[in-house]
Structures are given as C-alpha cells and as structure tokens.
Amino acid sequence: MHGDFEELGRKVQRAQYAMAQVRGIGVVRGVSVIVDAENRLLSIDVPNATAIIEAYQAALRDKEPKAAAAMRELNADARLRSVRTFTEANSARLEAERRLRAEPGELYDTRQSWSVFE
Known part of the structure; x- marks a missing residue:
C-alpha cells in the first residue's frame, strides 16, 4: 500500500x-x-514593435487634452477639490503606513506582480 x-x-x-x-x-x-x-x-x-509603442504613446498624448477638457467643469468645483485633497492625502498616508509594515521582499514582489512574463 x-x-x-x-x-x-x-x-x-x-x-x-x-x-x-x-x-x-x-x-x-x-x-x-x-x-x-x-x-x-x-x-x-x-x-515593428517600436512603431506600436510609438503609436501608443502618440495616442496617449492625443487623448490627454480631450480628457482634461471633459473633466474641466467637474475639476473646477471647489467641493470636488476638497474631496480630492482629502483623498490624496489619506491615500498617501495609507500607502506610507503599508510600506512601513511590509516585509523587505514584499514591496519588490508587489511591484513586479503586473508582469505577464513571470
């Protein structure tokens, strides 16, 4: 057996x-x-992978002013700016605390987890 x-x-x-x-x-x-x-x-x-990357970067540059224009009215609202300031400050604090608690190798592993070539 x-x-x-x-x-x-x-x-x-x-x-x-x-x-x-x-x-x-x-x-x-x-x-x-x-x-x-x-x-x-x-x-x-x-x-021609280089051309694909260059076209992608050009598309990003092209959409940026369009996205900014689409958000202009909302971004001009003082209430949203207050919420955004609070959220960004709180997110930065939470990220800093997470990094302090992380094991030394954990941060590297987290940063590398996006790769499809693992």
Whole structure:
C-alpha cells in the first residue's frame, strides 16, 4: 500500500515536470505568441514593435487634452477639490503606513506582480 502512494507521487512529479515544459506557439500574420500549460502569456513577437509603442504613446498624448477638457467643469468645483485633497492625502498616508509594515521582499514582489512574463 505504501509503495502505491510512492509510485503515485513519482507519477505526479513526472507529470508536473512535463507540464512545466509545455509551450504552445501560435503564429498568425507575422505575430508570434507563446503560452505555457496554464495559458499564461510568456512571449509576444511582432514586426515593428517600436512603431506600436510609438503609436501608443502618440495616442496617449492625443487623448490627454480631450480628457482634461471633459473633466474641466467637474475639476473646477471647489467641493470636488476638497474631496480630492482629502483623498490624496489619506491615500498617501495609507500607502506610507503599508510600506512601513511590509516585509523587505514584499514591496519588490508587489511591484513586479503586473508582469505577464513571470
């Protein structure tokens, strides 16, 4: 009976190792994507990636004055400015307190959690 569990344990380990090696690769119209066995995005390769980033940055610059104009009336209201000042001050205080309580490695882990390449 004990040997059965050991054998099952070895099978589980082999399957885990094999699954860790699994990669799916898709290529469509010059765009290459690699995913792992858990469907996590590991890599994207596109032609002219620099142009994509530059176009994205241009779009951000283009929308900024439009967003500012859309919010102008609301931002001019003194009541909103008071709430915003309070909220920003309180958020900064809470973040400072959280950082003081955090373990040394925890802040690094939190900052890195957004990456799709983990």
